[in-house]
Amino acid sequence: MIKYVLILHLCTFLNTPDCFQETIAPLEFDDHYSCMVQGYKVAGRQIENLGKDRVNPLKLAIKFECREIKIQQT
Numbered sequence: 001m002i003k004y005v006l007i008l009h010l011c012t013f014l015n016t017p018d019c020f021q022e023t024i025a026p027l028e029f030d031d032h033y034s035c036m037v038q039g040y041k042v043a044g045r046q047i048e049n050l051g052k053d054r055v056n057p058l059k060l061a062i063k064f065e066c067r068e069i070k071i072q073q074t
Contacts, residue, residue, distance in 0.1 A: 001071045003028045004035040006064060008043060013059040028069075035066035 005028060010021035025042060029035040043062035047055060054060060 001073055003030065003069050003071050004032055004066045005029075005069055006035050006039050006042065007067055008039070008046065009063040009065075010046075011061050011063055013061060019063060029066070032066055032068075039064040039066060 006025040008023045008025065009019040010023075011017055011019040025038075027038065029038065043064050046062050047060070050060060
């Protein structure tokens with residue numbers, strides 16, 4: 001069985017792209033599409049939570065990926 005997990009990366013784009021924090025969301029998805037839709041929602045909320053005062057000076061961004069994982073059935 002194949003599932004997808006959402007992995008978020010906090011990055012700065014001050015000089016060159018540098019991602020320094022990786023978080024695996026505690027969610028599993030049945031398909032790539034569902035994971036991607038949730039990724040955009042979560043990334044948007046995280047940027048809002050960081051706030052303009054932190055995002056602007058550090059040029060922060062949230063990158064995300066939906067990584068495929070194989071679940072063994074018993």
